[in-house]
Amino acid sequence: MKDIESKADxxxxxxxxxxxxxxDPAISYIFTDIAKIDLPSHLPxxxxxxxxxxxxxxxxxxxxxxxxxxxxxxxxxxEKHFETWLGHLHNAVDENFKGENAEKLKTRALSIAxxxxxxxxxxx
Numbered sequence: 410m411k412d413i414e415s416k417a418d419x420x421x422x423x424x425x426x427x428x429x430x431x432x433d434p435a436i437s438y439i440f441t442d443i444a445k446i447d448l449p450s451h452l453p454x455x456x457x458x459x460x461x462x463x464x465x466x467x468x469x470x471x472x473x474x475x476x477x478x479x480x481x482x483x484x485x486x487x488e489k490h491f492e493t494w495l496g497h498l499h500n501a502v503d504e505n506f507k508g509e510n511a512e513k514l515k516t517r518a519l520s521i522a523x524x525x526x527x528x529x530x531x532x533x
Contacts, residue, residue, distance in 0.1 A: 412508025413463060419456045422514075426501040427452065436493045443484045462517050463510050473521075474528060481529045491522050 413419060427448060431437045440446050454471070461469040480486075498518050502511050 410505075410507040413502075413506045413510040413514060416456060416460050416464075416466070418506065419459045419463070420452070422501055422505055423452055423456050423459065425505060426498055427455075429497040429501060430494070433493060433497065436490055436497075439480065439484055439486075439490065444480055459514065463514055474525065477525055478528060486525070486529050488526075491526055495519060495522055 411418075413422065427440075431440060431448070454469075457466070457469040458471075458473060460466040477486075495518060499515055502515055
């Protein structure tokens with residue numbers, strides 16, 4: 410199994426990850442009913458985010474934390490939401506890639522989820 414080496418790899422990974430999320434009723438409603446994402450337009454944005462995180466591509470400009478704080482205001486995130494999100498991401502990575510960048514993505518995802526959890530828990 411190869412490592413995450415390119416934006417194309419991230420596109421494959423995020424498509425798999427979002428398919429998992431959208432099939433899981435414990436979390437899918439946040440994407441479909443609350444955020445009302447249009448997956449074909451959302452995927453390039455999330456790929457650019459991870460491209461920035463993994464390869465320092467510099468092509469993501471949105472404040473990801475604020476986007477999620479706004480969603481949290483509409484539908485409070487729970488510990489189960491964070492566990493589900495991380496579980497699906499880790500499974501998608503582990504079933505598709507192995508290596509330094511794959512591990513980096515999982516580590517960064519845990520950091521992001523932890524920071525988001527702290528901000529949503531103490532945001533009032």
